[in-house]
Ligand code: B12
């Protein structure tokens with residue numbers, strides 16, 4: 116089969132190189148190619164314009180086109196799918212990834228251009244689809260697939276089980292992508308080229324705002340295989356900077372230690388960053404990851420109150436976060452990212468004040484080196500398949516007839532409060548605390564504290580427009 120995998124443009128259909136290369140598609144490309152299919156990749160994100168993307172796809176004469184988009188880029192992604200359908204009327208168009216996995220039936224209903232949706236982890240389902248095509252009668256036999264049958268009915272097959280292990284996966288087929296053209300913030304000053312890597316898959320936590328519900332089971336890449344892959348990235352693509360995409364790199368001490376010992380044993384020189392949960396951290400393990408090249412580490416702290424942590428199902432307490440930060444502060448990472456979400460369930464103006472007080476306590480721990488640490492705040496966005504979507508429906512955040520695959524724009528009064536990139540993503544708010552009230556409260560009382568030493572730390576809130584919109588400050 117001729118298989119063409121396509122990345123979607125960003126929300127405004129303008130070309131950009133400021134992205135990390137698409138790991139999901141690179142894995143799919145690798146398994147499809149290993150099975151003997153002819154695979155090509157089109158980096159729609161570099162082209163931007165849907166017509167240009169479709170024209171380029173058509174030149175590959177594909178039997179199957181596979182693509183995906185994030186919810187924030189979905190309207191541009193959908194425009195690209197429509198253009199691809201026009202340019203390749205006979206190709207089988209299959210979509211996957213978090214956005215489509217959680218909106219499969221809605222996507223097939225709204226988008227006649229799509230033939231099928233792969234729900235969740237894609238490698239095995241995609242492979243079986245390629246094996247069966249062009250025999251559409253066999254689509255009902257593929258677990259994990261949702262598709263439109265001959266009578267135009269939407270059929271959801273039984274779910275696909277997550278892979279039991281990830282060691283047997285091939286390496287992502289980065290040779291099909293222009294890995295060196297992607298430009299993402301560098302991790303260290305002597306960085307040359309950045310790439311993302313995965314050393315685990317899955318996260319067993321259940322945070323209400325997270326779209327990870329289909330990926331709960333933890334799987335670990337054997338440390339030797341993981342470091343083989345990193346050395347290959349270095350020797351084949353010049354990569355020396357790594358974003359470790361794992362949801363919680365420190366979820367297993369054994370895995371983190373094994374990987375770092377392997378990195379040190381082979382005397383590698385990568386600079387890398389990772390994300391971890393701020394719970395029960397071990398000083399020795401943190402020191403080890405620092406020695407093995409981890410320059411930056413970030414934590415989803417979200418809030419400084421137990422009330423909001425509990426309502427958000429973070430399975431964390433402020434006491435645990437404080438203890439974890441105390442340990443982190445002693446390790447001297449180049450950067451420590453602290454992610455906040457202001458406005459989660461249970462938030463009040465009092466809990467916002469408590470969160471800011473909590474940040475001051477953390478700031479004190481880091482002392483003079485605080486300026487290299489980063490607080491990254493955001494308002495709560497609703498993503499499909501999250502518990503926040505359900506709570507948000509009850510709170511009236513989504514219109515009655517809301518569809519994830521049809522045009523949507525935030526209520527007009529909120530547009531000045533939100534970065535353009537997120538205008539089409541519904542925001543969460545409760546009946547007792549609106550987005551306007553949150554922004555006004557932050558601006559009035561906490562802006563200096565939250566902005567200390569940083570240009571743009573509240574990334575969904577455009578500062579200048581906020582001032583005008585709220586008429587304060
Ligand atoms: C790395 C990452 C990023 C990177 C970018 C990565 C990239 N190259 O695009 C950065 C840091 C830039 C980023 C930014 C954001 N991200 Co992000 N990110 C991730 C993360 C941690 C890993 C993604 C990854 O590579 N996974 C590994 C690969 C192997 O898995 P995968 O992509 O899911 O692909 C598999 C399947 O989904 C499926 N599949 C995927 N595509 C396709 C296509 C076809 C045709 C088929 C058949 C199957 C298929 O098969 C693949 C192999 O199994 C995920 C969380 C997670 N654990 O997945 C969040 C995640 C994807 N991000 C998320 C969000 C919310 C964001 C932001 C909006 C955050 C923010 N508020 O700013 C931004 C916006 C991104 C954008 N492009 O618009 C959400 C997605 C929600 C949604 N519905 O879109 C996720 C799921 C986090 C979460 N748990 O809630 N992100």
Ligand code: SF4
Pocket residue numbers: 318319320321322325326327362363392415
């Ligand atoms: S937010 Fe992080 S810890 Fe929570 S469920 Fe998602 S990936 Fe896991």
